[in-house]
Amino acid sequence: SRSCRLKASYKVELAKMLLNEGQGHLFEHWPEPGVHDDKKKNFFDQVSRLNSSYPGGLAAYIQNAKKLLADSKAGQNPYDGFTPSVPSGEALTFGDENFVSLEAAGVKEARNAAFVLVAGGLGERLGYKGIKVALPRETTTGKCFLQHYIESILALQEASCKMEGECHTKIPFAIMTSDDTNALTIKLLESNSYFGMEPSQVKILKQEKVACLADNDARLALDPNDKYKIQTKPHGHGDVHSLLYSSGLLEQWKNTGRRWVLFFQDTNGLLFNAIPSALGVSATKGYNVNSLAVPRKAKEAIGGITKLTHADGRTMVINVEYNQLDPLLRATGHPDGDANCETGYSPYPGNINQLILELGPYSEELKKTHGAISEFVNPKYTDSTKTAFKSSTRLECMMQDYPKTLPPTAKVGFTVMDAWLAYAPVKNNPEDAAKVPKGNPFHSATSGEMAIYRANSLILRKAGAQISDPVVSTFNGQEVEVWPRVTWSPRWGLTFKDVKRKVHGNSSVSQRSVLVINGRNVVIDGLSLDGALIVNSVDEAEVKVTGHVENKGWTIQHVDHRDTSEMEESRIRGFKFEKVEQLEVNY
């Protein structure tokens, strides 16, 4: 048939391209026609996928690889010629007048936003079996990260629409998955009715892996278990840009009046505390690119936002990844490398990979680049001659490198907030977290959950409530502060102003208490809590929570992460709750 002929001619085209690019070895072992034809067909199906999922096709991938491998062999540093210095950005203080007015500006803009979650990573450092977005954000309510993210976007949607009078905007939400996470992410959404979001609001974009490279000539590596298959590995979170472009989603968003695209990562349970004010900064400052940052401890596994000035006068403000910051500083006259300054922090703000891009200029840029992002390669050589690799490598890219190709006229800025408010990722397994240098954040399931309670307690304190001091406890070898286990649904406390309106100063919560607020119009007025209280209310209910509540509450039990009789979710955090006694009220 015509389509078969076309297909055959396409295969010939792909084969010629591979031969032109020095990939003859891929066919050397092929037997005569008629033998292993199915496997040969599968080979071309894979080559075709690899070709169509990379901007410029597989030929461009191989050419880029040759160049980057040659640079790596020559020991060329991507930052050669650049001098780093500390950039200046917007520093926000939680709860002050500026913060509150930026939050209001951000909520207003939210109806023009689209959200993008990059969730294609396997989370190798955490070593959790499932997908990370299915992990509980905290185990008091057990709500997973994805549920929290969706509820936060819906709360923003509702608040934003209300501010502008009635509107029917549905904020779009795209999730980038990979072969490692796609099926489980869809299952999580479908089995939970999309956590209340309309299914049409959610778009899944699956990233493809890229071909592995066997040597310095960028010869593609064959799968050791299948000679008709090219070995592949993840290309990194930078794929999100080419996927937004090639799927047409960006154009669609632009045509429906969207102004902002907000990117975020899979396990930061505090992130939405920072979204309204950061979006407010983008809108009021007119930033084309706004990266969120927190004070960074030296050697912390988050990139440093750095001003780079080239000998030829070019400058850019960009993330320098955590493994590159130290060598860059040492090579440019800072013998201590990545070190803390007198504040106890690195002078370079830490990138938390939450980016807010202005959609108009972003889509214009992607029309030129098709979403291709500056790449890097990190081969592990067998010896100092750098002639062979210990195992195959591949090109990688990072979403925060997007500004690298922008002209100097682009308005690229960043916004720094306190880490207690904005950043508590779950990335490290218990053993690695326990080895983190003293004073540096653990980035574990233990610290990620405790950070939620600390942030919520501090927010309530700032709103005027009396919240007892934390106690210090050690779980899985990590010493953490244990604050009252306070948690609320996003539609209750989206912004500081919302919280302040709903919490009156005459309330108190003891350290051993648990407080869950699950409802929109719940006012805490004259509550004195010493135990566990769960308040659930439907949207229509106007609820006042008051009086003295005392019960045995919930106790915290230690769980050893090696104890396989416990649930994995408890083992990775090193504790679980025993619900001894509680008051649960439903309105």
Ligand code: UGB
């Ligand atoms: N991810 C994908 O979607 N696809 C991939 O191929 C790979 C990852 P990691 P990383 O804020 O803590 C980043 O592995 O890359 C998703 C920044 O580069 O958790 O080591 C994955 O699912 C660093 O500058 O982090 O470091 C996850 O959601 C710093 O900001 C996200 O990409 C650091 O994050 C990040 O992947 C941080």
